[in-house]
Amino acid sequence: MKCRICRETAVIALPRHNSAFCKEHFLDFFKRQVQRAIREFRMFSRKDRILVCVSGGKDSLTLWHILHELNYDTTGLYIDLGIGEYSKRSRRLCEDMAKSLGRELKVVEFSKAVAPIKDLARAAKRTDCSTCGVVKRYYFNKVALEEGYNVVATGHNLDDEAARLLGNLLRWQLEFVQKQYPVLEEEKGLKRKVKPLCRLTEQEIAAYAFLNRITYLRDECPMSHDSTSLLYKEALNRIELQSPGTKHFFYLQFLYRKRKGNLKGLSENAAVEPDGAETGDSKGGPFQCRVCGLPSSGQICSFCKITGYLDKSDQTPYEHA
Amino acid sequence: MAKIILPDGKTIEVKGPREIRAILRRLNILENTVLIVRGDELLTPDRMIEDDDTIELIPVISGGSLEVSHL
Ligand code: SF4
Numbered sequence: 115m116k117c118r119i120c121r122e123t124a125v126i127a128l129p130r131h132n133s134a135f136c137k138e139h140f141l142d143f144f145k146r147q148v149q150r151a152i153r154e155f156r157m158f159s160r161k162d163r164i165l166v167c168v169s170g171g172k173d174s175l176t177l178w179h180i181l182h183e184l185n186y187d188t189t190g191l192y193i194d195l196g197i198g199e200y201s202k203r204s205r206r207l208c209e210d211m212a213k214s215l216g217r218e219l220k221v222v223e224f225s226k227a228v229a230p231i232k233d234l235a236r237a238a239k240r241t242d243c244s245t246c247g248v249v250k251r252y253y254f255n256k257v258a259l260e261e262g263y264n265v266v267a268t269g270h271n272l273d274d275e276a277a278r279l280l281g282n283l284l285r286w287q288l289e290f291v292q293k294q295y296p297v298l299e300e301e302k303g304l305k306r307k308v309k310p311l312c313r314l315t316e317q318e319i320a321a322y323a324f325l326n327r328i329t330y331l332r333d334e335c336p337m338s339h340d341s342t343s344l345l346y347k348e349a350l351n352r353i354e355l356q357s358p359g360t361k362h363f364f365y366l367q368f369l370y371r372k373r374k375g376n377l378k379g380l381s382e383n384a385a386v387e388p389d390g391a392e393t394g395d396s397k398g399g400p401f402q403c404r405v406c407g408l409p410s411s412g413q414i415c416s417f418c419k420i421t422g423y424l425d426k427s428d429q430t431p432y433e434h435a
Numbered sequence: 436m437a438k439i440i441l442p443d444g445k446t447i448e449v450k451g452p453r454e455i456r457a458i459l460r461r462l463n464i465l466e467n468t469v470l471i472v473r474g475d476e477l478l479t480p481d482r483m484i485e486d487d488d489t490i491e492l493i494p495v496i497s498g499g500s501l502e503v504s505h506l
């Protein structure tokens with residue numbers, strides 16, 4: 115295959131764009147896609163201070179790298195969840211990226227100061243991933259609020275978002291469908307959250323990381339037992355191979371229709387109450403958490419509720435970050 | 436023989452020359468779920484591999500949970 119622009123040997127084929135690109139033109143394409151997402155969903159500008167949540171995986175490290183390349187003002191945020199070797203290695207990779215970009219990395223020593231995620235999940239009788247979700251959302255917001263960042267960016271990609279949309283539709287979780295968008299505006303004291311890689315597939319992101327020699331952790335988090343996300347991704351990728359462009363169309367058309375207001379009323383009759391996975395702490399409220407004082411949907415925020423299950427009366431878990 | 440390192444880390448040998456796409460099909464690996472790497476080069480699936488080549492198929496799909504903040 116030849117590069118669509120310069121006719122050199124291509125390094126990647128992009129059937130959904132009816133294209134193939136050499137290294138140089140692929141990297142141009144990648145940049146344009148990120149800029150386009152930032153612009154078309156009004157994510158942020160060069161005046162904003164952006165907190166980039168990094169985990170050591172390809173998506174978040176690529177996100178930090180490209181935003182830095184595009185001259186945005188970025189700081190990394192890493193939360194040490196105490197997941198054994200996995201956490202140690204992922205933290206090191208985030209530190210390496212900070213060094214190579216010459217940017218600051220903030221580290222929240224969650225596992226040292228409070229408890230490893232697994233112990234907290236056991237104490238709170240929740241799944242590892244939902245506990246992890248509460249903790250991460252809490253610190254993304256806390257650090258941003260306290261240290262003056264106005265935007266929180268995560269590395270979710272087109273495959274993640276399309277798989278989530280498919281999952282929500284398969285279960286008719288219309289409340290979630292209604293909320294799914296690559297920008298969640300600042301409200302009720304929660305900072306604006308953005309997903310600048312939402313126009314790019316995992317393969318494109320992995321290619322960007324490879325071509326830029328970004329070292330990332332390929333291993334999965336050892337606590338990820340739930341394989342539905344993989345199942346939906348595979349289903350979408352099978353369809354995509356037979357019918358290029360479908361995955362992109364499925365997700366992006368959803369966003370465009372939503373932006374135009376064509377999906378209004380979608381969840382009017384939503385029968386099922388959401389469990390808070392997409393909305394996080396932002397449903398209801400606004401209140402101030404009685405324990406930590408941060409914005410909350412109830413008297414006590416989810417974070418303080420679950421950390422309250424740890425029997426550590428001599429230690430206030432929320433004062434360490 | 437060409438060496439192919441599969442997404443799960445196992446290695447197989449294949450007689451060259453052969454189109455990578457055909458190999459992926461036979462292994463039931465979806466083209467859009469791997470990077471095809473030879474040394475420091477990235478290859479498209481229409482490329483041929485020759486005996487003595489070592490090709491690595493790097494998985495690109497990450498699982499995790501559908502939790503919104505899984506990164
Ligand atoms: S797989 Fe679960 S526990 Fe691991 S990082 Fe993702 S959400 Fe957290």
Ligand SMILES: [Zn+2]
Pocket residue numbers: 117118119120121122135136137138139
């Ligand atoms: Zn080119």
Ligand SMILES: [Zn+2]
Pocket residue numbers: 403404405406407408410414415416417418419
């Ligand atoms: Zn609280």
